[in-house]
Amino acid sequence: MRCSEATRHLQLYIDSQLTLDQVRVLEAHLALCPACHNECLFLEEVTSTLGALKSVAEPADLTVHIMQRVARSSQRNNKRYSLLRPSLLEWLAVVVLATSTLIGVCITLVLVGNEIRTAWFKAMLERLPVR
Numbered sequence: 001m002r003c004s005e006a007t008r009h010l011q012l013y014i015d016s017q018l019t020l021d022q023v024r025v026l027e028a029h030l031a032l033c034p035a036c037h038n039e040c041l042f043l044e045e046v047t048s049t050l051g052a053l054k055s056v057a058e059p060a061d062l063t064v065h066i067m068q069r070v071a072r073s074s075q076r077n078n079k080r081y082s083l084l085r086p087s088l089l090e091w092l093a094v095v096v097l098a099t100s101t102l103i104g105v106c107i108t109l110v111l112v113g114n115e116i117r118t119a120w121f122k123a124m125l126e127r128l129p130v131r
């Protein structure tokens with residue numbers, strides 16, 4: 001067993017979640033590897049210390065306070081990013097403006113194109129030999 005595999009199994013070993021074969025292989029590695037053995041001792045100490053901590057009862061109104069703060073926070077965020085989230089009416093205004101601008105550009109292009117074509121025909125007619 002390599003050290004990387006051993007360290008992955010250490011917490012499972014401490015929590016008694018390994019099979020008997022896995023325990024034997026891991027313990028054989030721990031007997032030969034001081035680094036993994038020390039890591040195992042450290043994890044056992046941390047687990048033991050955490051297990052000895054007394055649980056703290058949360059205040060009865062904790063959930064209400066959290067939900068109120070979340071609601072206030074989302075209201076603040078909505079105001080802050082309202083420019084980035086336009087309403088349906090604002091979207092419609094943008095679409096109408098964009099469409100009318102596009103139509104205006106198209107009409108301009110058609111008119112300018114007609115003028116260019118007319119000027120080109122006149123120039124071509126002037127080049128024709130007069131009989």
Ligand SMILES: [Zn+2]
Binds near residue numbers: 002003006
């Ligand atoms: Zn090792």
